[in-house]
Amino acid sequence: MLKYDSIAEMVKTATQKNMKISEIVLADEAKKMEKNPEELYATMAENFKVMQASVVTGMDPKLKSTSGLTGGEGYKMRAYSDKTKGGLAGEFITRAMSRALAVSGCNAAMGRIVATPTAGSCGILPGCLVSLFEEKGYSEKDIIMSIFTAGAFGMVIAAKACIAGAEGGCQAECGSASGMAAAALVEVAGGTPEMAANACAMAINNQLGLVCDPVAGLVEIPCIKRNVSGVMIAFSAADMALAGITSAIPVDECIDAMNDIGHAMPAALRETAMGGLAATPTGIKLRKKVFGK
Numbered sequence: 171m172l173k174y175d176s177i178a179e180m181v182k183t184a185t186q187k188n189m190k191i192s193e194i195v196l197a198d199e200a201k202k203m204e205k206n207p208e209e210l211y212a213t214m215a216e217n218f219k220v221m222q223a224s225v226v227t228g229m230d231p232k233l234k235s236t237s238g239l240t241g242g243e244g245y246k247m248r249a250y251s252d253k254t255k256g257g258l259a260g261e262f263i264t265r266a267m268s269r270a271l272a273v274s275g276c277n278a279a280m281g282r283i284v285a286t287p288t289a290g291s292c293g294i295l296p297g298c299l300v301s302l303f304e305e306k307g308y309s310e311k312d313i314i315m316s317i318f319t320a321g322a323f324g325m326v327i328a329a330k331a332c333i334a335g336a337e338g339g340c341q342a343e344c345g346s347a348s349g350m351a352a353a354a355l356v357e358v359a360g361g362t363p364e365m366a367a368n369a370c371a372m373a374i375n376n377q378l379g380l381v382c383d384p385v386a387g388l389v390e391i392p393c394i395k396r397n398v399s400g401v402m403i404a405f406s407a408a409d410m411a412l413a414g415i416t417s418a419i420p421v422d423e424c425i426d427a428m429n430d431i432g433h434a435m436p437a438a439l440r441e442t443a444m445g446g447l448a449a450t451p452t453g454i455k456l457r458k459k460v461f462g463k
Contacts, residue, residue, distance in 0.1 A: 172198045174325040177367050177421045184363040191353075191363050192318040199318075215314050217284050221273070221296035224283045228272025235278035237460045240390045244272025262305050263405070270297030270401045274394040287324045287333040290340075290382075290389045291347035293397035295320055298351045298404050299358075308358050316354035323350045323370055330422065331429035335382030336441040338432025340396060345377035345428060348400040348407070349421075355408035371417035371424045373407035378424075379431055381439035383446025386457035392447055 172180060172195065184191045200207040227233070229248060234241035247268035250257055257264050270293035277283045277292050286295040299316065302308045324333065327346045332338040352369035356362075361369075377400070385391040417424065438445030447453050 171202060172322070174322065175329050177323060177326050177370065177425075180322060180326070181363040181367050190315070190319070190357055191322060191366060192315040192357060195318045195322045196315070211314065214317050215310075218299070218310070218314050218317065220282060220284050222300055224273045224276040224281060224292075225269045225296060225300055226272075227281045228274070228276035228279075229268070233275055233279050233281075235275070235388075235390055236280055237278075237386065237388055237390060239386070239388065239456060239460065240278050240394055241275060243394060244268050244270075244275050247271050262301065263402070265305060266297050266301035266401050266405070267398045269300050270294060270397040271394060273297065274397045278388075278390045278394065286320065287328065287346055287350065288335070288343045290335060290384075290393050291343040291397060291400065293394070294344065294347040294400040294404060295351045295354065297397065297401040298355055302355070302358055312358050316357045319357050319366065320350040320354040323353045323366075326422075327425055327428075330425045332432060334441075335384075338428065339380055339435050339440055340382040340393075341374075341377050341380040341428055342432055343382065344393075344396045344400040345374050345380055347397075348377060348404045349373040351400070351404035352407040352411070355404060356411050359408065359412055361408075361412050365411040367421045368416045369404075369407045369411035371419065371421035372410055372415075373403050374421070374424045374428055375417065375419070376403045376407070378428055381435065381446050382441040383439060383448045384441060384443055385448045385453045386460045387441075387443035387448070388460070391453075391456070 228244045231245040251264035273296045274293035283292040299313050303313045332342045333346045335343045349370035352373040353366040356366040356369045
């Protein structure tokens with residue numbers, strides 16, 4: 171059975187068996203839970219439907235967060251993409267950005283989302299996978315199976331480091347989500363397990379040290395827009411890995427480094443709203459606007 175304490179071990183197992191990581195994870199989880207693989211697949215398929223629905227909910231131009239600080243970002247991004255035929259980054263990327271914003275906005279408005287791996291980073295995996303499904307025409311089965319891969323990578327990260335901003339900063343939330351998404355993207359695109367590991371490593375590398383500094387202590391500012399950055403990093407990391415570019419530092423060591431950096435962060439930069447953007451003059455004003463003096 172898989173122990174989920176090393177991505178290298180998962181890659182080795184998948185390579186030796188000539189299987190996708192998602193395939194060995196599904197079989198392993200079914201055995202551990204004493205359930206049929208078809209039953210677990212059906213559950214994951216339902217999760218993907220929730221991701222799609224959260225995109226739709228978050229695209230409502232009238233949607234506002236309970237604090238009133240955010241809302242409508244997903245709609246604005248999609249409208250801009252349609253109006254400019256993709257703006258500067260192109261239609262596929264700007265639409266993926268809009269989906270990430272929409273899901274994060276849905277979360278801020280207390281809507282139903284899939285925490286992948288957390289609510290604060292919930293827009294990254296859907297922003298990537300829903301876009302592949304709806305824009306690129308990849309099969310729904312491949313998309314759903316890739317979520318097992320993303321989940322397995324997330325389990326290793328949680329075991330070796332952490333996925334909570336309060337413990338490791340935003341690198342542990344958006345960084346982990348981006349790494350998980352990058353691995354899933356590689357698998358959907360037909361890359362090898364080793365490529366998926368390299369993609370995860372490069373995605374994490376690009377967010378090491380990212381602090382968690384939510385304005386007013388709410389998962390809105392700057393969290394929602396950081397989900398967009400996570401999507402962009404996931405796609406770029408996946409494309410680099412698929413091109414044969416590797417991470418000089420193995421993914422498991424990257425995760426260890428993330429853990430060490432998280433422990434070195436002062437408490438003010440770990441979801442306490444006492445430092446970073448939350449402590450700026452405007453950040454303080456916004457907190458007072460929501461909660462009063």
